[in-house]
Amino acid sequence: MMLVAATTAFILYIQRDIFVNRWRASMEAALPLYAGTAAQEYAHNNLNALNAYLERLETTSGIHGLFLDAGGMTVTGRSPHLPKSLVDQALSSGKPEFASFGLNDYALMRIAGSQGQNYLFMVRRQRGPENSFLKVRMNVLTWALAALLVSGLICYLLTNYLTRPVLNLRGAARKLAAGDLTARAGPAMGIRHDEIGELVQDFDRMAERIEELVNSERQLISDISHELRSPLARLNVALGLARQRARAEAGAQLDRIELEAERLNELIGKLLTLARMQTASSPPEKEPVDLHELLSEIAADADFEAQERGCGVRLTDVSGLTSTPPSGPRRNGLVLGSTEILHSAVENVVRNAVRYTAPGSTVEITLSCQDGWAAIDVRDCGPGVPEVELAKLFLPFYRLAGARERQTGGAGLGLAIAERAVRLHGGNIQARNLAGSGGLQVEIRLPLEK
Amino acid sequence: MNRVLIVDDDVELCELVTEYLTSEGFQVETAPDGPSGLERALSGEHALLVLDIMLPGMNGLEVLRKLRAKSRLPVLILTARGDDVDRIVGLEIGADDYLAKPFNPRELLARARAILRRAQSPLVGAPGSEKVSVGDVDMDPAARVVRRRGEPVELTSVEFSLLELLLRSAGQVITREQIARDVLGRQFFPYDRSVDMHVSKLRRKLGEAPGGGERIKTIRGIGYVFARPSQPWMPTPES
Numbered sequence: 001m002m003l004v005a006a007t008t009a010f011i012l013y014i015q016r017d018i019f020v021n022r023w024r025a026s027m028e029a030a031l032p033l034y035a036g037t038a039a040q041e042y043a044h045n046n047l048n049a050l051n052a053y054l055e056r057l058e059t060t061s062g063i064h065g066l067f068l069d070a071g072g073m074t075v076t077g078r079s080p081h082l083p084k085s086l087v088d089q090a091l092s093s094g095k096p097e098f099a100s101f102g103l104n105d106y107a108l109m110r111i112a113g114s115q116g117q118n119y120l121f122m123v124r125r126q127r128g129p130e131n132s133f134l135k136v137r138m139n140v141l142t143w144a145l146a147a148l149l150v151s152g153l154i155c156y157l158l159t160n161y162l163t164r165p166v167l168n169l170r171g172a173a174r175k176l177a178a179g180d181l182t183a184r185a186g187p188a189m190g191i192r193h194d195e196i197g198e199l200v201q202d203f204d205r206m207a208e209r210i211e212e213l214v215n216s217e218r219q220l221i222s223d224i225s226h227e228l229r230s231p232l233a234r235l236n237v238a239l240g241l242a243r244q245r246a247r248a249e250a251g252a253q254l255d256r257i258e259l260e261a262e263r264l265n266e267l268i269g270k271l272l273t274l275a276r277m278q279t280a281s282s283p284p285e286k287e288p289v290d291l292h293e294l295l296s297e298i299a300a301d302a303d304f305e306a307q308e309r310g311c312g313v314r315l316t317d318v319s320g321l322t323s324t325p326p327s328g329p330r331r332n333g334l335v336l337g338s339t340e341i342l343h344s345a346v347e348n349v350v351r352n353a354v355r356y357t358a359p360g361s362t363v364e365i366t367l368s369c370q371d372g373w374a375a376i377d378v379r380d381c382g383p384g385v386p387e388v389e390l391a392k393l394f395l396p397f398y399r400l401a402g403a404r405e406r407q408t409g410g411a412g413l414g415l416a417i418a419e420r421a422v423r424l425h426g427g428n429i430q431a432r433n434l435a436g437s438g439g440l441q442v443e444i445r446l447p448l449e450k
Numbered sequence: 451m452n453r454v455l456i457v458d459d460d461v462e463l464c465e466l467v468t469e470y471l472t473s474e475g476f477q478v479e480t481a482p483d484g485p486s487g488l489e490r491a492l493s494g495e496h497a498l499l500v501l502d503i504m505l506p507g508m509n510g511l512e513v514l515r516k517l518r519a520k521s522r523l524p525v526l527i528l529t530a531r532g533d534d535v536d537r538i539v540g541l542e543i544g545a546d547d548y549l550a551k552p553f554n555p556r557e558l559l560a561r562a563r564a565i566l567r568r569a570q571s572p573l574v575g576a577p578g579s580e581k582v583s584v585g586d587v588d589m590d591p592a593a594r595v596v597r598r599r600g601e602p603v604e605l606t607s608v609e610f611s612l613l614e615l616l617l618r619s620a621g622q623v624i625t626r627e628q629i630a631r632d633v634l635g636r637q638f639f640p641y642d643r644s645v646d647m648h649v650s651k652l653r654r655k656l657g658e659a660p661g662g663g664e665r666i667k668t669i670r671g672i673g674y675v676f677a678r679p680s681q682p683w684m685p686t687p688e689s
Contacts, residue, residue: 226530229530229551229552230460230463232552233460233463233551233552233553234460234462234463234466235552236552236553236554236555237463237466237467237470237555238466239555240470240554240555240556241466241469241470241473241555244470244473244474258554261552265552292670293668293670296670
């Protein structure tokens, strides 16, 4: 478009000069001829012959010629109002002289008459196409503008036609990647029978397939877990019966059976929780979560549990966060999401800490606020985790090398659940070894909504 | 009376639980589905109903709802572990306590015993105990009636006992362990939500205190307290 405009302007501008120069070149050659012939015709003051010649010149060659005397006037006494400078120049040089003024180009040449007196032969040319340059220029500009607009419109429509479906496809792909398995590109686009249309169709088919696969897998995990519960429930009661009948010596073995049954149970519970969170891209609920209350509850419960080993759990809140602001100045940030899911997450982390902390020690939970983020810190006084394994801690079923043998180990799902839950809420979770005192620190950060 | 009705579609489980509870001194009857379970429950021959929420067909919640419309029979619901919706709704509709499957039969025993004990005699207060009033709430344990601003309030037996405990100790903080022991008649287990559930149900039924705010306050990390109002409430002539 730019190119068209530029070219038009350029052409319009130089057009004038091209024409003129060409004419002048031809006049250089032709003028002496015309002048000479005119002088001959006018020999013996034959005005009629001269006029006849000039007329012939006009009709056949389109040349406006004028025969002038040395004063610049026609032989009939009319004046073409030539500038004196041009006349003098022609008289002195004896060669064709050129000038342009007004709307005309002039060529003038001295020619000797039959009796030797000086005459001037003039050819005048009206600027043809570019004469109406001024008038036409407006016209051309309008046309150029119109051309610009039309081509602009066409460009825009073409671009839209091509890029809009691509953008649409990108949007759908991104939604799919973020976890929305129902995202499709087709509906927003309408029916197209070209390659892009087919691409969109293929994309939608792929998305459908992915949704199917993921859902059926999720369903499978859920079904398996539910199915596993029935035999487990029966097993538990049978175990109770066994205890009723058993002699004292069998007590330890029965305890062991009970322990394993309980582990199975916990594993199932966690698998279900994990499956539920797997395909979600954002928390199912978006209500304000009272972190203080959540943590207090968890701390109290965990403390209860920890007392069996002589340990304790303590909560410190320096955040100033609250979802139901009482009277008084309190920070007004909240975490939006699912209380239940966050409860799961933090509970898993805290219970882990309680499991690994040294007997007699206290697990510290700290809630704080750091520019737009709520931070939950859980510290234990346990053995910590080898540096190389810190990153892998949050993988499902990941257990530390020595942990499988120990009674304290869980199935390795708790932290995976915590990680997924935290991520679901747009936050992040990290584990660090505490320098000096030893032990592990798990930090959960959740974004605060203003 | 120690007849227990168990409604669960898992027949083998029913057999095992029957055996277990029988050797602990109970008389057990079982029903494998909702309709027959409901029918038996309404017979009035039992002291306790153990109901599986996950019944196929007419599901457990429906059975419970229909039962509660006509009977105050104590109910212990069996829920799926990790499925909080059922548990919460179940307690809302009027279950007295819940237990997640798979469960430890000892826990089942403890809760069943607690519910039966409570049904036979009120745990809180002496028999024929006097009325108690705090603010705009009146309670007459002998008549089993509770009024708020003169209007009667419908409470389940657990909620009733809970409210009685709170009113009699108004102004004092009661721990969840205490509530479990005195109201539910059993030990408080960690991560046990039933006390919280009952408290929140009670709160909702009583509504806000006259001056705004909660009647039953949560003291974080410790327990609950029924707040004594700052001004005495006077019944207005038209109420």
